[in-house]
Amino acid sequence: MENIFTGIAAYLKGLLVGAPPWRQTLAMGLLYLLGVLAFIFLNAIYLIYLERKVSAYMQQRLGPNRLGPRGLLQSVADAVKLLGKEDIIPRGADKWVFIIAPVIIFIPAVMVYAVIPFGKGMIPVDLNIGVFYFLAVASTTTIAILMGGWGANNKYALLGSMRCVAQMVSYEIPLTFSILGVIMLAGSLQTSQIVAAQEKIWYILLQPVAFLIYFIAATAEVNRAPFDLVEGEQEIIAGPYTEYTGMRYALFYLSEYANLVSVSALAVTLFLGGWHGPWLPSWLWFLIKVYIMIFIFMWVRWTFPRIRIDHLLGFNWKVLLPLSLANILVTGVGIKIYQLLTLGRW
Amino acid sequence: MAVAREDLQTQEIELNMGPQHPSTHGVYRALLTLDGEKVVKVENIVGYLHRGIEKLAEDRTYTQVIPYTDRLDYLAGMLNNLGYVQTVEKLMDIEVPERAEYLRIIMAELSRIASHLIMVASMALDVSGWTAWFPPFRERERILDLFEMTCGSRLTVSYMRIGGVAADIPPGFLSALEAFLDDLPQLIAEVNGLITGNEIFQARCRGVGKIDLETALAYGLTGPNLRACGLPFDLRKARPYGIYDRFEFDIPTLNNGDSYDRFVIRILEMEQSARIIRQAMAGLPDGPVMAKVPRVIKPPKGEVYHQIEGAKGILGFYLVSDGGNKPYRLHIHSPSFVNLGVLPKIAEGGNIQDFVVNLASIDIVLGEVDR
Numbered sequence: 001m002e003n004i005f006t007g008i009a010a011y012l013k014g015l016l017v018g019a020p021p022w023r024q025t026l027a028m029g030l031l032y033l034l035g036v037l038a039f040i041f042l043n044a045i046y047l048i049y050l051e052r053k054v055s056a057y058m059q060q061r062l063g064p065n066r067l068g069p070r071g072l073l074q075s076v077a078d079a080v081k082l083l084g085k086e087d088i089i090p091r092g093a094d095k096w097v098f099i100i101a102p103v104i105i106f107i108p109a110v111m112v113y114a115v116i117p118f119g120k121g122m123i124p125v126d127l128n129i130g131v132f133y134f135l136a137v138a139s140t141t142t143i144a145i146l147m148g149g150w151g152a153n154n155k156y157a158l159l160g161s162m163r164c165v166a167q168m169v170s171y172e173i174p175l176t177f178s179i180l181g182v183i184m185l186a187g188s189l190q191t192s193q194i195v196a197a198q199e200k201i202w203y204i205l206l207q208p209v210a211f212l213i214y215f216i217a218a219t220a221e222v223n224r225a226p227f228d229l230v231e232g233e234q235e236i237i238a239g240p241y242t243e244y245t246g247m248r249y250a251l252f253y254l255s256e257y258a259n260l261v262s263v264s265a266l267a268v269t270l271f272l273g274g275w276h277g278p279w280l281p282s283w284l285w286f287l288i289k290v291y292i293m294i295f296i297f298m299w300v301r302w303t304f305p306r307i308r309i310d311h312l313l314g315f316n317w318k319v320l321l322p323l324s325l326a327n328i329l330v331t332g333v334g335i336k337i338y339q340l341l342t343l344g345r346w
Numbered sequence: 347m348a349v350a351r352e353d354l355q356t357q358e359i360e361l362n363m364g365p366q367h368p369s370t371h372g373v374y375r376a377l378l379t380l381d382g383e384k385v386v387k388v389e390n391i392v393g394y395l396h397r398g399i400e401k402l403a404e405d406r407t408y409t410q411v412i413p414y415t416d417r418l419d420y421l422a423g424m425l426n427n428l429g430y431v432q433t434v435e436k437l438m439d440i441e442v443p444e445r446a447e448y449l450r451i452i453m454a455e456l457s458r459i460a461s462h463l464i465m466v467a468s469m470a471l472d473v474s475g476w477t478a479w480f481p482p483f484r485e486r487e488r489i490l491d492l493f494e495m496t497c498g499s500r501l502t503v504s505y506m507r508i509g510g511v512a513a514d515i516p517p518g519f520l521s522a523l524e525a526f527l528d529d530l531p532q533l534i535a536e537v538n539g540l541i542t543g544n545e546i547f548q549a550r551c552r553g554v555g556k557i558d559l560e561t562a563l564a565y566g567l568t569g570p571n572l573r574a575c576g577l578p579f580d581l582r583k584a585r586p587y588g589i590y591d592r593f594e595f596d597i598p599t600l601n602n603g604d605s606y607d608r609f610v611i612r613i614l615e616m617e618q619s620a621r622i623i624r625q626a627m628a629g630l631p632d633g634p635v636m637a638k639v640p641r642v643i644k645p646p647k648g649e650v651y652h653q654i655e656g657a658k659g660i661l662g663f664y665l666v667s668d669g670g671n672k673p674y675r676l677h678i679h680s681p682s683f684v685n686l687g688v689l690p691k692i693a694e695g696g697n698i699q700d701f702v703v704n705l706a707s708i709d710i711v712l713g714e715v716d717r
Contacts, residue, residue: 059480155361159383159698225474226546232474235698237368303540305547306474308699309383 002281005035006121032124036113044257045075047294054298085246090153093243098151102244102251105144108137109258115191116265119275119283123192130191131183134266135176138221141259142168145230148252149240160239163309164230167220170316171227175217177324178210181331182270195274202273209327211271213320215296218263220312222256224297226304227312264293358386365394369472369702372712376689376701383697388690392683395716403676408434408508408643411673416502418678419714421464422657424450424457424493427506432587433652433663434508437645445633446510447589451626452523453493453505454588455619459530460489461657462570462612462619469609469706470541473550478541485533488526495519508643510636520627527620534613542610551606555692555704558603565688568681569659571708574611575603581655592629593622605707612709644671658682658709678717682710 012031016024049064049072056063064071089098115130117123127133142165149161183189185206186197194203204211220227231239241252268274268289277285307315364375373394379387399418403411415426428450435442442450463482470478490500496515497505505512541547557567562575572579578599582590598614600607645667653662659681666675685708693701 055476059477060484061480155359155380158359159361159380162382228474229699232699235369235702302477304475305470305478305541305544305550306699307546308550309697311549 002120002283004281005119005283032114033110036110036124039118040110040113040254040258040261043261044254045079047257047260048075048078048253050294051298054295055302058299058302079250082246082250085249087248088243088245090243092153094151094153096151097147098243099248101144101148101151101240102248102255104147105141106251106255106258108140108144109255109262111137112262113265116262117191117195117269117274117286119281119286122275122283126190126192129189131179131189131194131266131270134191134262135172135179138259138262139168139172141255145240148244152240152243154243156236156238157240157242160230160232160236160242163232163236164223164240166309167223167227167229167312170313171217171220171320174213174316174320174324175221177321177328178207178213178217179270180324181207181210181327184328184331184335191269191274195269195276198273199276202271202276204271207271207327207331209323210331211267213324213327214267214271216320218267219297219300220316222259222263222297224260225301226307228301228306229309229312232306260294260297261290264290264297267293356382363701364391369468369706371468371705371710372715374705374710374712374715376705378698378701380698383699385693385696385698385701388693388701390686390689392686392712392715395712397717399717400676400678403673405672407671408645408673411676412506412508413502413504416504417713418680418717419461419657419661419682419711420501421711422457422461423499423501423503424453424505425461425654425656425661427504428454428588429652429654429656429661429663431506431508432654433650433665434643434645436652437648437650437665437667438508438643440509440637440639442510442637443634444631445514446635446637448626448630449511449515449635450506450588451590451593452623452630453496453503453511455623455626456489456492456523458657459616459619460486462616463489465612465706465709466537466541466609469605469703469709470537470547472702472706473547475541475544475547478537481533481536481540485526485529488522488529492519492522492526495522507636507639509639510634512636514635520630523623523627527624530616530620534617537613542613548606550699551609551703551707552604553602554605554696554700555608555707556602556604557688557692561688561691562603565691566684567659567688568684569656570611570615571608571659571685571688573598574600574607576601581653581660585653587652587654590622593625595619595621605703608707608709642671644669653679656681658711658714659685661714680714680717682712682714686710686715 009031013028016027053063064074067073067077089095112134114125115123115127115134145164146161149157182194182203185203186194188194223230231241241249244252268286272289275282275286358379358381361378361380362375363378364370365373375391375394377389377391378385399414402414412427412430415430416423418426463486467479467482493503494500496519497503497512557575559575559577562572576599578597580597583597595618598611598618600611647667647669649666651662651664653660660679661681662679664677664679665673668674689704689708693704
């Protein structure tokens with residue numbers, strides 16, 4: 001059970017023995033890409049359903065319960081519906097920008113999964129700058145939303161995308177700084193090393209403040225309530241997504257859920273011990289922990305109202321940033337004291 | 347304040363909020379002039395729900411006008427009915443039987459609670475507190491069940507008649523009403539825990555849309571909006587109509603005049619309405635529910651103006667009769683229409699998110715604004 005995925009990969013690699021190295025790398029790369037895409041799509045389909053069920057039960061109602069057993073086929077019905085919608089490009093829209101925006105938002109959503117350790121020995125690409133790669137690629141989501149808002153020729157969309165730029169760019173800083181504490185403890189940017197370093201103790205216990213900052217900043221990065229001003233439905237209809245229909249709209253939503261899973265996966269990797277856990281296969285532990293994180297994200301979304309833009313930015317620059325810097329300071333001092341106590345030297 | 351440098355230039359944009367918009371509480375349109383996120387100018391554009399009720403009333407008998415009044419503030423139908431029938435009764439000097447008076451009070455206050463529940467839920471929803479929307483609407487369903495039990499309709503009740511009420515309450519009404527009132531404090535605690543005390547909600551609403559008392563009076567605000575500015579003016583105590591002078595209740599008044607106070611005051615008013623209903627239930631006498639009124643209602647020639655404390659403010663009916671069986675002129679002084687006038691003053695200078703909060707806190711119903 002533990003090695004089911006690594007076993008499949010090894011078998012397929014065995015089939016390629018004798019082929020030139022570039023063909024081997026290409027084939028394995030495509031295989032990993034397929035695996036990641038399958039992971040994203042299956043998760044997104046399930047998460048659309050899960051979000052509706054979780055929100056429903058929190059609001060004392062049932063949620064989807066008609067299509068399929070317990071309403072599980074609701075996502076399928078939604079996908080079919082979206083496929084059948086008319087593809088509208090607004091008059092006066094900046095055509096190419098409008099068309100390409102959903103594609104561009106989906107690309108970084110997939111790319112970040114390259115450095116996530118799904119289980120023991122199950123990283124698509126074990127970069128030695130893994131976390132740095134993750135943050136850098138995730139930042140490019142902003143430009144896609146900006147494109148979506150600008151290209152739509154719609155003032156609501158423009159407002160939404162402006163908010164997005166302000167919010168996402170600002171919240172990247174405490175996000176990065178909170179992760180720095182973990183990196184200082186692990187001594188490496190490589191995600192597999194960070195997971196290996198958590199074999200004895202999870203970093204959430206050593207860096208609780210960093211975890212909290214990460215959680216808040218990640219909620220802002222994926223534009224979920226209480227930081228969903230980008231898509232502030234009560235004010236700017238659907239923000240940058242207002243003019244999108246059918247499959248383009250579906251791509252935005254797919255990437256939103258892909259982002260949710262990826263920040264949860266990163267949280268699990270950095271703070272919750274990655275795939276470590278007794279008895280069950282490593283990838284199953286990973287999945288369980290990711291879903292616990294996702295559930296907490298959803299819990300927060302359906303409880304809190306939306307924050308105002310000036311409070312949002314004020315909170316970021318005046319509270320989260322100093323707090324994350326203080327966390328780095330304390331972590332640094334703590335590491336040195338620990339070294340002094342255990343090794344007898346500074 | 348649009349900026350211009352040689353290479354950079356910003357521009358104010360004109361944005362139409364409405365008439366189709368998730369949070370304009372009906373078919374209301376606001377033409378906003380925005381400088382980025384900041385609202386520079388607000389222009390109220392109403393009339394999307396104008397149905398000509400006042401003109402239609404000129405061609406209907408006095409009793410036939412009652413269903414039209416349901417559709418004014420459609421979220422508090424009983425109160426509109428009450429205002430209208432009391433106006434005609436004032437003109438005709440009709441005395442309503444005791445049981446009918448008590449039933450009218452119960453229905454009117456239930457309607458007030460229903461309207462305030464909607465305001466509380468909708469304001470929470472407008473700041474994206476999705477979960478907080480459900481408990482008030484869940485409890486409101488119980489009020490609507492009570493209405494349906496009595497007169498067959500949930501919203502467009504047409505329950506009051508000139509001289510009394512249309513029908514007596516069925517058996518089971520009072521026990522259902524008592525159960526609802528017993529559960530109301532729990533609902534209020536739920537709303538307070540989830541939204542009123544929430545820091546994000548308070549940050550969104552405190553200090554937003556502050557109206558001082560002088561401005562409120564200058565703009566003619568009435569109802570909970572005025573009482574949130576510090577003036578304890580409630581028609582039920584100031585110029586009692588019906589049998590309100592027999593009941594003991596407080597007038598909640600708050601001092602800040604901001605959106606948060608306008609939200610909280612409606613929660614407090616619900617508690618007071620519940621108090622009135624309990625007293626009315628306790629004192630409900632037996633007897634007829636309709637006075638001996640002629641079949642064809644023909645008020646004497648003359649004019650009358652009667653005001654009641656509606657859910658949104660002072661609801662007034664001005665009636666001119668020429669002696670016939672149809673009104674010569676009916677004018678409705680709608681509180682929402684007047685309250686809406688203050689929106690440009692408080693919204694200009696804030697940002698869009700504050701505009702939504704301000705609109706929600708003033709609590710308008712387009713049926714009443716447009717008639």
